[in-house]
Amino acid sequence: xxxxxxxxxxxxxxxxxxxxxxxxxxxxxxxxxxxxxxxxxxxxxxxxxxxxxxxxxxxxxxxxxxxxxxxxxxxxxxxxxxxxxxxxxxxxxxxxxxxxxxxxxxxxxxxxxxxxxxxxxxxxxxxxxxxxxxxxxxxxxxxxxxxxxxxxxxxxxxxxxxxxxxxxxxxxxxxxxxxxxxxxxxxxxxxxxxxxxxxxxxxxxxxxxxxxxxxxxxxxxxxxxxxxxxxxxxxxxxxxxxxxxxxxxxxxxxxxxxxxxxxxxxxxxxxxxxxxxxxxxxxxxxxxxxxxxxxxxxxxxxxxxxxxxxxxxxxxxxxxxxxxxxxxxxxxxxxxxxxxxxxxxxxxxxxxxxxxxxxxxxxxxxxxxxxxxxxxxxxxxxxxxxxxxxxxxxxxxxxxxxxxxxxxxxxxxxxxxxxxxxxxxxxxxxxxxxxxxxxxxxxxxxxxxxxxxxxxxxxxxxxxxxxxxxxxxxxxxxxxxxxxxxxxxxxxxxxxxxxxxxxxxxxxxxxxxxxxxxxxxxxxxxxxxxxxxxxxxxxxxxxxxxxxxxxxxxxxxxxxxxxxxxxxxxxxxxxxxxxxxxxxxxxxxxxxxxxxxxxxxxxxxxxxxxxxxxxxxxxxxxxxxxxxxxxxxxxxxxxxxxxxxxxxxxxxxxxxxxxxxxxxxxxxxxxxxxxxxxxxxxxxxxxxxxxxxxxxxxxxxxxxxxxxxxxxxxxxxxxxxxxxxxxxxxxxxxxxxxxxxxxxxxxxxxxxxxxxxxxxxxxxxxxxxxxxxxxxxxxxxxxxxxxxxxxxxxxxxxxxxxxxxxxxxxxxxxxxxxxxxxxxxxxxxxxxxxxxxxxxxxxxxxxxxxxxxxxxxxxxxxxxxxxxxxxxxxxxxxxxxxxxxxxxxxxxxxxxxxxxxxxxxxxxxxxxxxxxxxxxxxxxxxxxxxxxxxxxxxxxxxx
Numbered sequence: 001x002x003x004x005x006x007x008x009x010x011x012x013x014x015x016x017x018x019x020x021x022x023x024x025x026x027x028x029x030x031x032x033x034x035x036x037x038x039x040x041x042x043x044x045x046x047x048x049x050x051x052x053x054x055x056x057x058x059x060x061x062x063x064x065x066x067x068x069x070x071x072x073x074x075x076x077x078x079x080x081x082x083x084x085x086x087x088x089x090x091x092x093x094x095x096x097x098x099x100x101x102x103x104x105x106x107x108x109x110x111x112x113x114x115x116x117x118x119x120x121x122x123x124x125x126x127x128x129x130x131x132x133x134x135x136x137x138x139x140x141x142x143x144x145x146x147x148x149x150x151x152x153x154x155x156x157x158x159x160x161x162x163x164x165x166x167x168x169x170x171x172x173x174x175x176x177x178x179x180x181x182x183x184x185x186x187x188x189x190x191x192x193x194x195x196x197x198x199x200x201x202x203x204x205x206x207x208x209x210x211x212x213x214x215x216x217x218x219x220x221x222x223x224x225x226x227x228x229x230x231x232x233x234x235x236x237x238x239x240x241x242x243x244x245x246x247x248x249x250x251x252x253x254x255x256x257x258x259x260x261x262x263x264x265x266x267x268x269x270x271x272x273x274x275x276x277x278x279x280x281x282x283x284x285x286x287x288x289x290x291x292x293x294x295x296x297x298x299x300x301x302x303x304x305x306x307x308x309x310x311x312x313x314x315x316x317x318x319x320x321x322x323x324x325x326x327x328x329x330x331x332x333x334x335x336x337x338x339x340x341x342x343x344x345x346x347x348x349x350x351x352x353x354x355x356x357x358x359x360x361x362x363x364x365x366x367x368x369x370x371x372x373x374x375x376x377x378x379x380x381x382x383x384x385x386x387x388x389x390x391x392x393x394x395x396x397x398x399x400x401x402x403x404x405x406x407x408x409x410x411x412x413x414x415x416x417x418x419x420x421x422x423x424x425x426x427x428x429x430x431x432x433x434x435x436x437x438x439x440x441x442x443x444x445x446x447x448x449x450x451x452x453x454x455x456x457x458x459x460x461x462x463x464x465x466x467x468x469x470x471x472x473x474x475x476x477x478x479x480x481x482x483x484x485x486x487x488x489x490x491x492x493x494x495x496x497x498x499x500x501x502x503x504x505x506x507x508x509x510x511x512x513x514x515x516x517x518x519x520x521x522x523x524x525x526x527x528x529x530x531x532x533x534x535x536x537x538x539x540x541x542x543x544x545x546x547x548x549x550x551x552x553x554x555x556x557x558x559x560x561x562x563x564x565x566x567x568x569x570x571x572x573x574x575x576x577x578x579x580x581x582x583x584x585x586x587x588x589x590x591x592x593x594x595x596x597x598x599x600x601x602x603x604x605x606x607x608x609x610x611x612x613x614x615x616x617x618x619x620x621x622x623x624x625x626x627x628x629x630x631x632x633x634x635x636x637x638x639x640x641x642x643x644x645x646x647x648x649x650x651x652x653x654x655x656x657x658x659x660x661x662x663x664x665x666x667x668x669x670x671x672x673x674x675x676x677x678x679x680x681x682x683x684x685x686x687x688x689x690x691x692x693x694x695x696x697x698x699x700x701x702x703x704x705x706x707x708x709x710x711x712x713x714x715x716x717x718x719x720x721x722x723x724x725x726x727x728x729x730x731x732x733x734x735x736x737x738x739x740x741x742x743x744x745x746x747x748x749x750x751x752x753x754x755x756x757x758x759x760x761x762x763x764x765x766x767x768x769x770x771x772x773x774x775x776x777x778x779x780x781x782x783x784x785x786x787x788x789x790x791x792x793x794x795x796x797x798x799x800x801x802x803x804x805x806x807x808x809x810x811x812x813x814x815x816x817x818x819x820x821x822x823x824x825x826x827x828x829x830x831x832x833x834x835x836x837x838x839x840x841x842x843x844x845x846x847x848x849x850x851x852x853x854x855x856x857x858x859x860x861x862x863x864x865x866x867x868x869x870x871x872x873x874x875x876x877x878x879x880x881x882x883x884x885x886x887x888x889x890x891x892x893x894x895x896x897x898x899x900x901x902x903x904x905x906x907x908x909x910x911x912x913x914x915x916x917x918x919x920x921x922x923x924x925x926x927x928x929x930x931x932x933x934x935x936x937x938x939x940x941x942x943x
Contacts, residue, residue, distance in 0.1 A: 001154045003038065004029045004188075006161035008500030008554055014276045015494070015504050032171060035158075036140060042154050043146050050133040051451045053475040057458035058132035059099075060092035062125050064460075079118050089471035098525055099126060100137035104170050107539045115533040131458070140170055147177040157184045161503045166550045169540035188503075205592060205602060206247035206566050208240060212591035213559055242592040244601030246619025250514070250585065251569045253606035259571040260286040262606040263512055264293050265622060266567065267493065271295075274507035275493035278558060281513025281574060287486070298495055298512070299488030305480035308335050309441045313426045313449050314473045320414055320422070321466055322407045323733035324726070326356055326683055332402065339429045340402045341395050343377075344370030348403070355692055356683035360727025367399065401425045410466035416456050419464055423453035444481045451476045500554025502561045509558050514568040515579045555584045567618055569606075635937030637897035639665055646672050646887040651774075651782045654822040657876075660883050661821065662923040665894040668887060669932050677931050683731065686740075691805030693729040694748050694845040695788070697721055698803060699769045701752065702789075706766045714753040721745045747846050754848030762859055763794030766801075773829040785829050789843075793857035799839040800826050805846050812842040813851045816864040819872045821923060827869040837868055879922045894936035896927035 006013070010031030017027045030038065040046055063084060070078060078084075084091040099122050102109075109123035134142075158178060160167075164187060167175070179185050212218050218239040242248060253259035260283065267275070267290075279298045287297040312335065318328035332338060333349045340348070347366035355362050374395060378388045401422065408414045427449035434442035455472050456464060464472075488495055496502060502509060524544055526534070531541055559566060570581050593599040608615040614623050646668050649656075660667040669675040683689065697720045701713065708716070725732050725741065732741040759766070768790040777783045789801035802823065804812055815823065823840050831838050841852035841862070852858040853866060886893070927938055 002027045002157040002159070003035060003155060004159045004161065004503075005032060005035050006500065006503055007032055007166070007550060008498045009161070009503070010034050012496045012498075012501050014496050014502045014506065019504075033136070036136075036143060036174075038155070039143055039147075039153070040139065043143070043151055045139070045142060045146060047134075047139075050135060051454065051476075052135070052478075053451050053455045053472065054458055055133050055135055056089065056093050056096055056475060057455035057472070058130055059096040059125070060088055061130040061458060061460050062128035062132060063088070063092055063095065065128050065130055066121075066125060078121060080121075087467065087471070089468055089475075093475070095122065095125065096132075096135075098122060100135055101525065101541065102534070102539060103137040103141055104168075105534070105539045105541045106141075106170070106173070107534070112537050112539065115537075116527070116530050119530065119533075130460070140174070144170075144173060144177060147174070147181060151181060153178075153181055153183065155183055158186070160185065160187045162550065162553070163187065166546065166553060168542045168546065203243075203245075204247040205242040205245055206562060206564070208242065208592045209248055209559055209566075209588060210562075213556055213587070218591050218594070239594060240592075241594065241598035242602045246617075247565050248588070248592070248602050249565075249567045249618045250581075250588075250603045251567060251606050251617075252603055253569075253571045255573055256283055256285045256571045256575075257289070258606040258610070259512075259569045260289045261609050262604070262617065263510060263569055264289045264295060265609060266510065266618065267295055268293055269620065269622070270508065271491075271493045272507070273492050273494075276502055276506040276509050276561075277493055277495045278499050278502065278509065278511040279488075279495050279497060279513070280499075280511070281515070283512075283574075284486075286512065296489035296491040297486075298491075299486065301482045301486035303479040303482050305477035307441055307444075307481060307483070309337060309430070309439075309445045310448060310477060310480060311335065312339060312430070312445060313423065313452065314477075316402060316422060316426060317414075317419070317469055317473070319402070320405060320407055320418075321410045323735075324358060324407055324730055325734055326352060326358075326730050329358070330683065337433065339398060339426070341370065341374070341398055343373045344395075344399060344403070352683055354684065355728050356689050357725070357727040357730040360724070363727065367403070371395070398425075398429075413461075413463035413465040414469070416459070416461055416464055419456050419469065420453045423449045423456070427453070441481060441483075448476050498554060499556075499558035500551075502557055505561050505563050507563050508565040508567070509562040511558055511566070511568045513574075514570040514582045514585070515574065516582065555582070556587075559584075559588075565618060633937065635894075635897050637894050637899065637936075639668075639892040639894065639936075641668070641887075641890045641892055643890045644888055645890065646892060648779075648781045648884060650780065651784050652777070653783065654785055654825040657783075657825065657880060658821040658923055659926065660887075661879055663895040663925045663927075663930065664883055664887055664892050665936055666926065666930055666932050668892050669935070675932070687805065687807070689729045689731070690744055691845070693721070693725060693732075693744070694805045695803060696724055696728050697748060698752065698845065700724065702766050702769050707760075708756045710753040710756045710760070713756045714749045717749045717752045718745060721748060751843075751845050751848035755843055755850070758850050758859075758862065759791075762857065764791050764799065764857075766791050767798075775829050783825060783829065785826055787826055787830065790830065793839060793855075795857050797838060797857060798830055799841070799857075800830055801841050801843055802826065803843045803845050806844065807846065809842075809844045809847060809849045809851075812844070813864055816840075816842065816851055816853055817866040819867060819875060819922065821876060824869055824872045824876050828873055834873065835870055837870060840869065875922070894938070896925040896930070896933075896938050897936060 004013075004017070004027070008031065009029055010033050013029045015029075017029045018024050028034075028038070063080075067078065067081065067084065080091050080095065098118075099109075102119075102122065109126040113120065113123060155178070158175070160175070164172070175185055251259060251262050253262070263277075263286065267277075277298060282298070282300050282302045284300040287300040290297050311331070315328045315332040315335075316339075318325065319332065330349070330352055333340060333345045333352070338345055344367055347370050348363065351362045351366045357363070371392070374392070375388070378391060383391070427446045430442045430446035430449065433439070434446065452472055455476070459468075461468075494506070499511065526541065534541060568582070568585070570585075572578060589599055593602055604617055609617070609622065609624060612624075613626065614621060616622070649671060656667065656671055659670065684692070697717055700720050701708070701716055704716070722745075731737055732744065758764075766789055769788065771787045771790050772784065773787060774782050774784045787800055788803045791799040791801055793799055800823070806812065827838055827840050828834065837855070839852060839855035839858050841850060841858065843850055850862045851864045852862045853869070854860075854863040927933065930938075
């Protein structure tokens with residue numbers, strides 16, 4: 001067996017083991033970890049894969065044992081006591097990383113004592129009784145020990161692609177022991193392609209760069225009276241610079257789309273089996289453009305922990321903490337594949353979108369309705385009684401796990417047994433779903449839950465705090481999983497993920513994603529004294545700069561292995577965020593383009609492809625055909641419908657009448673066409689939520705008693721607020737909303753206190769709250785309304801009081817001063833005779849202001865002058881009759897579109913008739929909050 005090994009070849013390589021052969025037997029191209037796995041298999045050292053999360057949990061248990069033991073004895077402070085107390089999981093993770101680094105370097109904790117306090121503590125921890133499964137470092141140590149013994153290996157030849165100075169010490173020991181076992185080891189020459197005579201580079205820009213990189217010095221012009229040697233030694237000779245021949249190009253673009261256009265265009269014209277694409281930055285935009293041009297996708301998938309299925313476990317656990325946060329609960333309810341039974345979760349989602357709280361009457365009613373719906377469904381299917389009991393028990397169990405469970409203090413923690421139970425329930429759900437759908441993501445979710453449960457068991461703790469749980473889930477999810485439907489597709493060119501994976505010459509190398517910082521930051525773990533002690537005892541740690549040097553060598557691999565062209569694609573923004581050019585560009589500029597002028601010769605602006613009909617890119621002239629421009633759709637003020645198609649409904653409300661008068665098109669779309677957006681994906685905005693809570697507090701207060709002394713009402717409102725906030729405004733319980741919660745409570749108490757002062761002063765008594773009334777308007781159309789408060793004045797006259805929560809109380813004062821559709825209709829619903837004039841008032845729940853229509857039974861200081869409601873009713877009738885007549889005839893107007901529209905300084909008429917143009921609606925069009933602006937065209941006008 002033959003193996004070709006490079007540090008970056010575990011995931012992809014160019015070329016693969018076949019190279020240009022039809023078939024190859026016994027040759028494998030792999031990375032360092034792949035080589036370890038091959039040797040383990042040949043030597044019979046194969047063991048089940050070990051979860052790193054399980055190892056960290058076991059190591060934390062060891063640390064906890066040592067900390068407890070140390071506290072009981074001499075009380076000596078361990079080097080990591082403070083960090084372990086604050087964040088035990090990450091402390092254990094870091095100490096385990098250090099321990100593995102030492103073991104990989106040849107450290108034997110049972111025999112090598114001393115060096116420093118940290119090394120001594122790690123040695124003690126390594127020998128604690130708590131179980132910690134072996135990791136990669138332990139596997140390598142076992143493999144090295146096994147290779148010291150007689151062994152039969154199938155591996156006969158080993159070709160190493162990295163220079164020896166880039167090997168880690170443990171890998172050097174492994175290679176040496178393979179040599180002793182009779183394996184032929186060869187370090188490949190990977191210096192790349194350099195053309196020319198007498199040792200100097202050819203004239204192409206790429207060859208100049210390759211020669212400069214090979215000799216670590218820019219190419220200099222040969223003096224007329226000297227040779228190549230004198231040129232190389234001369235520091236005065238001018239540097240030979242790039243001429244822009246297309247062999248070396250940096251493609252710059254403001255956006256990914258322009259850069260993707262350039263790459264796709266190149267592949268369409270010149271892509272072949274001698275082309276290698278370094279696909280370092282997966283992009284959905286790039287794959288979409290590949291498909292548009294009929295090319296196979298490079299693969300837009302990146303591993304992500306945010307797949308919806310993978311979020312079931314963390315979202316479920318988040319709902320177990322106090323105070324309850326609605327965001328994770330709402331996300332859990334609205335996941336495409338939520339574990340909460342559908343007939344229940346859809347109802348709960350609807351409740352949350354209207355009343356953002358849990359445990360209230362609406363919440364409990366939704367759960368009961370869900371169970372009733374399931375029972376009716378089972379009866380319709382004629383399922384037998386025993387099976388129905390099983391199904392109901394299963395749903396009750398799921399509801400208990402995901403909806404009606406207890407919550408726990410995040411600092412005290414959740415009982416470990418409960419946490420393990422949650423993990424097992426999620427695992428069972430995921431396994432069941434995978435069996436039904438075959439989706440491997442469910443398998444990943446099941447594995448995630450199983451690993452989390454194992455980690456909690458290994459911790460050996462009674463309760464697990466929230467921070468600890470978050471750390472465990474972060475480790476379990478790690479980078480996440482891939483999506484198979486966004487994977488790479490078969491193509492005539494080679495695709496690799498890293499420049500270090502190109503280990504043989506290719507005609508053209510295209511580097512997509514030539515941006516960002518590139519490389520990895522080194523971690524300085526050990527002091528110079530500790531490193532020296534370890535070295536003296538045979539523990540050889542890698543040089544601190546080794547990882548960066550190996551990474552830099554891999555970058556240069558792309559330069560060395562390009563035979564004809566090296567094209568680098570560097571968009572200025574990736575996913576909307578600005579990124580810099582890859583640091584390798586600094587080396588390239590130093591070698592062949594040290595001046596601004598020479599640099600511009602090898603830079604191509606990708607936007608030229610769409611700006612110019614003919615553009616020259618990488619030595620080729622490309623022609624593009626411009627698309628014909630099409631005008632944007634015009635706004636439509638007057639819409640047409642068939643006669644008698646748009647009609648009033650059997651039951652209308654003040655809200656619907658207000659919309660009809662404000663914008664007939666919006667009223668038609670919402671109530672007749674039933675076009676509406678879903679409100680199930682979010683809780684209501686804060687003003688609506690606070691208004692709902694305030695109304696419920698006031699309703700509950702008046703249910704207890706209709707008359708209150710102001711001070712007593714204030715105290716009781718405070719109690720009711722605390723009782724009802726979770727059921728109607730749960731987000732207020734979150735720590736960041738503490739100020740809002742206290743401010744809302746104080747404002748509501750003060751407003752209600754002032755409200756009852758006014759009522760008691762005027763002798764007004766509340767008779768009903770949330771009272772529903774109906775009355776026939778015309779032609780069988782019924783007006784229905786729910787009046788917040790119905791009161792009786794001192795003289796026994798009925799009164800309407802509408803309670804509002806608003807930061808702009810003057811808006812409601814202005815409504816009394818003009819015509820208010822809502823109050824006019826409420827007055828009409830309550831009045832027995834249309835000619836009766838009843839008192840009507842607004843009460844501001846946020847600040848206690850009281851605005852009333854003038855009436856003898858209301859103190860004059862609260863009067864707001866405005867038209868009487870008898871007159872307003874006649875005006876309203878006239879306007880509604882006119883609006884109804886128009887929509888019945890088929891004329892539906894978008895009132896927000898002005899009759900005349902100004903565009904680029906020119907004024908032109910819309911499609912509105914002269915009568916429409918002269919019409920001024922009684923109610924201001926609700927364009928500011930309208931959801932149909934894109935349909936009528938107003939969005940385009942105001943954008």
